[in-house]
Amino acid sequence: MARVASTLAFAALAVAAPLDARHGSGHTQLLAPDGPTEYQISYGPRPYYIVQNMTEGPLKDKLMSCENGPFSVSGWSIGHRGGGTLQIPEESAQSEEAGARMGAGVLECDVAFTNDLQLVCRHSLCDLHTTTDILLRPELAAKCTTPFTPANETSDATALCCTSDITHDEFMSLCSKMDGSNSSATTPEDYQHGVASFRTELYDTCATPLSLDTFIDLVDALPGYRNFTPELKTPPADVPMPFNGYTQEQYARDVINAFINKGIAAERVWPQSFLPADIFQWIKEFPEFGAQAVYLDEEGETPETFETAVARLPSLKAQGVNIIAPPFNYLLTYGDENNDTIVPSSYATTAKAAGLDIITWSFERSGPLDRVEATEDYYYNTFAQAVSYDGQLYEVLDILANEVGVVAMFSDWSATVGYFANCFGLTGPVGGSYLNK
Ligand SMILES: *[C@@H]1O[C@H](CO)[C@@H](O)[C@H](O)[C@H]1NC(C)=O
Ligand SMILES: *[C@@H]1O[C@H](CO)[C@@H](O)[C@H](O)[C@H]1NC(C)=O
Ligand SMILES: *[C@@H]1O[C@H](CO)[C@@H](O)[C@H](O)[C@H]1NC(C)=O
Ligand SMILES: *[C@@H]1O[C@H](CO)[C@@H](O)[C@H](O)[C@H]1NC(C)=O
Helix, strand or coil, X not given: CCCCCCHHHHHHHHHHCCCCCCXXXXXXXXXXXXXXXXXXXXXXXXXXXXXXXXXXXXXXXXXXXXXXCCCCCEEEEEEHHHCCCCCCCCXXXXXXXXXXXXXXXXXXXXXXXXXXXXXXXXXXXCCHHXXXXXXXXXHHHCCCCEEEECCCCCCCCEEECCHHHCCHHHHHCCCECCCCCCCCCCCHHHHCCCCCCXXXXXXXXXXXXXXXXXXXXXXXXXXXXXXXXXXXCCCCXXXXXXXXCECHHHHHHHHHHHHHHCCCCHXXXXXXXXXXXXXXXHHHHCHHHHCCCEEECCCCCCHHHHHHHHHHHHHHHHCCCCEEECEHHHCEEECCCCCCCEEECHHHHHHHHCCCEEEEEEECCCCCHHHCCCCCCHHHCCCHHHCCCCCHHHHHHHHHHHHHCCCEEEECCHHHHHHHHHHHCCCCCCCCCCXXX
8 A cells, every 4th residue: 555656647737736836747748749648656664654753743644645645757856866874875876766766756867977078976076985885895995095004002994985986887886885984994994894783784695876867767767757956066175176177167067067068948957056156157048947956055063154144145136046955953943942843044035035045954963853863963963953753743843845845855765755655645846837936
């Protein structure tokens, strides 16, 4: 039960979906014209586990009422680093396929470049030592910026391996693994482990890395008309730009051109960057893509810079930014002086008042909620005292969806967000609707 979604169910839902301007019909073409006739969305047990742990009330009743579907792909659910990232190696074909199966309407590829200036999917240019088996490939490990150095009595084990250390073909020969490392490791074999305890190594069985081109092909071929969110990375200090003459500007251009070269319409692409210059370049050079560019904002990390980040929001809108994407801790704050309740923050209300749409990140990166206060987990650090059990995951999502009004949510486990989106009829931002907005 609880996972049945036939072609007919898709069609019925597509027709029934409300067509309001924001949560409109951007993804109502739910099955690709030449795709299979049936593709079942599968949320698995986790959404039900969360709902069962909720406190009795209208939100729990509403979410219970959706338990048997019908379930549909939703663009409100963005597959973070693929969408299976909680348990499946990030940025791999398997993580993308898991996010897709769990109903994510938009799938992410973080775009890094290789030594021969090809574009590949990796969250950081320099995380290959923790997200792949490169240290177990002696001929490739030797090319790392910092080869493996074992731990000893006084120092942790170290290594630093970047996509820019190797070629595209070498990158594609690696195995993707869960992000983790063992600082006590005395051998490269031991260094492979150390994944967070709430994740798993169950799927560390040589997951398939992706180039940007293979990512586009994979997502475009999925049933359900899935869309794309490439993130242009800011290379770390270890990879100074320009890199052998390759500029950030050309890198920004190459990401968009990869979609153009594949014939993907701009309305299906949500390009992201933390660098304002990248966003403004896209607005200027590729207006259709730039209009729906997602400006990732991480400029409010202290109380002082937070105020500055809030105050800056209207000017970003005035400069052509339509979608702002802060982490969700920026959007929520305590609603009472005992810190028992959660309300939208000044960031959230100011962004809305400025006419910005908000996408936020990233759900399901934090493990059980009973630990987030003690561990000072980043995503809950503005309201940690108000959450202590997993049923509250949907209370948090409800405030973000129905009070803040975010237009999409990145998640490491797409089912959790997809189930909620499906239940509330949230379909995500409407591709093509942002030009001249
Ligand atoms: C939710 O889970 C917590 C343990 O994290 C438990 O103490 C609580 O009783 C559960 N609530 C419900 C309604 O099941
Ligand atoms: C421990 O490792 C560090 C860094 O690799 C090195 O500088 C140091 O000499 C080593 N100490 C011993 C006792 O081997
Ligand atoms: C980390 O490495 C140390 C030293 O080799 C080893 O004893 C330990 O079991 C490793 N831990 C994990 C989680 O693999
Ligand atoms: C509520 O949270 C704020 C901000 O973290 C903190 O300064 C204050 O002491 C907390 N109040 C209580 C009653 O714990």
